[in-house]
Amino acid sequence: MTRSTSAKSAPRAPRAAGKGHGERRAPYLFLLPAVALFVLFFALPVGYALYLSLRTVEVQGLGLGSGARREVWAGLSNYADALADPELAAGALRVLGYGLIVVPVMLGLALLFALLLDADRVRGRSFARLGIFLPYAVPGVIAALLWGFLYLPDVSPFHFALGELGLPRPDLLDGGPLYGALANIAVWGGTGFNMIVIYTSLRAIPAEVHEAARLDGCSQVQIALRVKIPMVVPSLVLTFFFSVIATLQVFSEPTTLKPLTNTISTTWSPLMKVHRDAFAEGDVHTAAATAVVLAVVTLVLSFGFLKAVGSRARQGESR
Amino acid sequence: MNNRTAALCAATVLAAAALTGCGSSEDSGASGPVELTYWAWAPGMDKVVALWNEEHPEARVTVKKQAGGDDLVTKTITAARAGEAPDLVQAEYQALPTLVGNDVLADISGEVGDAEKEFAPGVWQQVTLGTDAVYALPQDSGPMMFFYRQDLFEEYGLSVPTTWEEFAEIARAVKKKAPEKDLTTFSSNDAGLFAGLAQQAGARWWTTEGQKWKVAIDDDATRKVAEFWGGLVAEGVVDNQPMYTPAWNKALNTGKQIAWISAVWAPGTLTTAAPDTRGKWAMAPLPQWEKGANVTGSWGGSTTAVTNDSEHKAVAAEFATWLNTDPEALAALVREGGIHPAAKAAQTGDALKEAPEFFSGQTDFYQRAAEIAEGTAPAAWGPNVNVAYSAFKDAFGKAARNRSDFGAALETVHERTVADLEKQGFEVAK
Amino acid sequence: MTPTAPALSPAPAPTAPRAPRRTAVPATVALALGALYCLLPVAWVLIAATKSGRELFSTFTFLPGTGLVENLTELSAYREGVYWRWMANSALYAGVGAVLSTAVSALAGYALAVYRFRGRETVFDVLLTGVLMPPVVLAVPQYLLLAEAGLADTHLSVLLPSILSPYGVYLARVYASAAVPRDVVEAGRMDGAGEWRIFGSLALPMMLPGLVTVFLFQFVAIWNNFLLPYIMLGDDEKFPVTLGLFTLLQQGSNTPALYTLVITGALLAVAPLIVLFLVIQRFWSLDLLSGAVKS
16 A cells, blocks of 8 residues: 555556556545534534634623623633633542542443453353443433432432441532542443443454463463453553543533532533533633633643554554 | 445435425515514413414414523523524523623513503513613512421421521421421522522612612622521531432422422422422411511512514514413413413412412412512612522532531622623622 | 343353353353443333332332333323424434444545545544534534524534544544455455445445444434534424433423433433344444454
8 A cells, every 4th residue: 555656647547556546536535524524513613612712792881782792802811711710720620530530440340341251251241241331321411310319318229228237328429429429420331332442352353362372371361461451452542542531521420410419519520610601601702711721631631642652552554 | 235325325315305304494484474483491381372373373483492491591692692592582580681681682662562560560670670671571470488398387386487587496496306307408509599588688689870780799688698597507407408309309208398498389399399298288478587577589480582583573572462461371371381470460360269289278379479479579680690690509509518607608609790790891889 | 142141050151162161250240240230220210210200209219110101101291292202303313313424434434544645644633633622612613603504403403513423433444444454455456446336345344343333332422412402402392302301300490300201201212222232232243353354
C-alpha cells in the first residue's frame, strides 16, 4: 500500500502498478458521509457554542417586554466568570474523587470478567456474558431510579436485611458513601460494555499463541498475565480513554439521584453546572464558556494520554 | 450479500423519505382553519381542549403534553430563540417575569377584554407584572393550607395548630409521643413551598423602584420563616429529607409523617403518594404568625400565555380567555385536571361543590378553601426566580442536611440572586 | 445461544475441547457473582413491575406483587396508549439510526484502515474529538441549527444528529484493520474490481461481526438517549420511550410520579434490548476473525 503513487490518470485501469484513480479517490468518498455529518452536527454546533461563549446578554431597565434584552460581545468575560466560580473547581474535585473509584474498579472488573470469559473450562459463559452486559441496556434515567429505590433507607432491601441482622445501616446517599453509591451505578452500567470490548480483542488473539504458551507449561493465570493482557493493551487504552472522558462528563447518575437527597447540589459535577446555567438559569453564555473550558481540559488530558501511549494504541494497523 | 445490502439501503431510503414526510406535514397551509399548539403539563388538558375544538372548528388547538413547569420554561425559551415557540404555553406565575424578560410572551391586553374582573386583584397583578400589559391569563391558584392525619392527631391527643408557635409545640409533642415519627419534613427540593411560607409572613422578594429591581430575599419576614424552620430541623423535631421521593411517599403512606404543609391541590398528590390513608386526612388553615389572622401564601398555580411566535395571537388569546373564564371550561378543568381555578366565580361555583374524594370526611373542603384563599398574600416575582430557586435548593439542601444555620443559607440565596441580576446588567436598588 | 447455569458437574466444556475435563470452579463462580450483581437490579424491576401502587412501598422489595396485569392495562390506557407510540418511536430512532450509523462507521472505518492517504490520521483524530464535547453542550446549538433548517420538533431532528458516532468509527476502523487483510483487497484490485465493489462484496462480509457490535452499541445508545430528544421535541407523540418515562416521573407538583407506571414501562422498554442482545449473541459466537487471514 505504500508504493509510490503514479500521477498517471488512467481512468478505470483494470489493474495498475500505482494507485488507480478510483483507489485515490475512494477513501475520501468513503469518508464523506462521516465528515459531512461531523461538520453539520459536531463542528458547526461547537463553533456556535464558541460564538455563544463570547457573547452576553445586556438588559435595559427592568428587563421586561420586547427589546429589553440585547446580545452583545462579551470578550472573554464569560471565561473569567466561569473560571472564577469556586463551584467549578469544587465540582472538578468531586468528579476526581468519583473517577478515582469508577475507572479502576470498572476497568479492573471488565478485564477480569473478559479474561474469565476467555479462560478454559468456564461454565455458563453466555449466561454470564449476557448478564454482565445487560445493565448497559438500561437507560440512565431508569438505572438511577432503580438504584435510588435500592439505596433509600426507607425502601431499601439491603437496609431491611442489615436491620434484621442488627448491623449498622449506613446512609448511602450522604457524605462519603455517596461517592460509592454514585460510582456503583456507573460501574454497574459500564462494566459489561468494556468487558465486551476487551473480550472481543481477546478473541482476536490467534489460538496458536495460547497453544505455544500452554506447551511451555504456563498455567491459565500465567497465560492471562503474560500473554493475553499485553496483547489487549490497545483495547485497555481505548476503554481507559473513553472511561475517563465519560467520567469527566458524569451527569446523568448524580442528576437523577439528586431529587432523593440533599447531598447532591445542582453543581455537583462541572457538567451539572453547565446544565444548570444553561437550562435552569437560562444563561447559555456562561454555560457555553464553562463547556469550552471542560472540553479543552478533556482534550488536553486525553490527547496527552493518547500521545503517551500512541504508538501502542495504533499498532493494530501499522503491521 | 449484495441483495441484502441493497434491500437494506432501500429500506433506509424509504424510512428517511417517510420521516421527511412527517416533518413537512407539520406546517399547515394559509387557508383552512387556524391551527394552534399548546404546551401544557396539567393532566387531562387535552380533554378540556377537545370541548373547545368541538365548538370552534375554525381554530383547532392541539395540546402537546410536557414534563412539568420548570422544564417547560427552559424549552419554551430555547424554542423562542429559534422562533419555534408554540402558540400557547402553560406557565407558572413565578416564571412569567423570566419569560417576559426573554421576550417570549405577547402582550394580550388588547385581546382579553374585561377578563380582569374575573380574578382577585392579587392574582391579576401577577400576570401584568405591575405594568399595563397583560402577559397571561390566570388558570389555577395554590393557596396554602395545613393538611394533617386526623386519626393520628386524635390518637396522640394533639390539637390543630393555629399559630406557628403551636405548630412547633406539636412537632415536639409528636417526637415525645412517638420518637420514630415526625410531624412533617422541611424539604429543600421545591423552593415554591418556602416562597409561599415567606409570602405568608409578609415577604416581597422582588419589587421595582423606578427602573431598578429591588431584591429582598433576606428581609425580616423571610428570615423569621427561615430561622423558625432551621430551629425545628436543628432540634430534630421535624425531618430534613426532601419531598416527592419514594421514601417520602412511604412516610406519608405509613403515617411516619403525620402532616404536610401544602396547597389546595394536595388531595391529588396524596391520592397517588399515600393511597392507604384515604379518608384519614383533614385540612385546616395554615398556622398564623399572629393569632386570629387569616393570611396564607401561594404554592404552585399556573397561567395560560400567548407567545410572540404565534401567528394567530388574537385567536390564541381568545382561547386562553375561554379556557380560564368560561364556566364550562372551568368545570372541565376541575373535573379532568383536579385544579383549583383562579377565576373567582368558579371557586364557589358548582364545579367545586363536592369535596375531593380523598377528603370525603370534610364535606366543606372547597368552601373552606375559598375562605382561606381570600387571605392570600400578594406574590412578588422578579426576572431571575429560576436563579434564586436553584440557589435555594443548594444552600438549604446543605443547611438541612447539616442541620445548620438557615439564616446563613438565606443570605447565600439573596447574594447569589443579586449578583446574577447585576451580572445580567440590571440595575439593582440597594 | 445456550444459557447454561453455572454447574459443577464434570461435563466437558464444549468451547474448549482440548482442555482438561474439569470446570474451573473459581472462575465460574466469579463470573456467576458478576452476573448476579448485574442482574439483581434488573430482577428488582421485574418484581416491582408486578406490584400495585399500594404494594410498591409497603411490601418487602423482592416479594412479587399482584398488580402486573393491572399495571400493564393502566400503562396501555395512559393517555390513549401513548406509551406504545413512544416504543414505536424509539424503535424507529434506534433502528434506522443504528443502521445508518453502522453504514457510516463501516465506510469511514474501512477507509481509515485500508487506505493510505494524506490527512488520514488528522481526519481520524478530528472525528474522535467528537466524543470530547459533552452532549449537554452540543444539544442547544444543534437545536438552534436544526430549527434554522426547519427541522425542530420532527423525527429527523432526533435521527440526524444520532447518525455519526465517533466511537463507532473507531471500532469499525479497529475491526477493519484486524479483519480485512490487505492482500485480499489487493487481490480484488488485481481481478479488476472497483473500490466500491471490493468494499461491498469482500470487506463488508469480513467486517460483519464487528459491525454487528457497532450496530448494537449504537442501537442501545440511541434507544437510551435522553437529552437530545428532550431538547429537540415538543410533541409527545414523537417522544422516544426514555423521554416519555421521564415525563411520567416529572408530573409536576400536583400529581407525583406515577412510579408503578414508570417501572412497568421501564421493564417493557428494556425488553426489546434484551431480545436484541440474544439475537446478536449468535453473531458474536462467530469468531470475530474466523474468516480473516492471519498475517
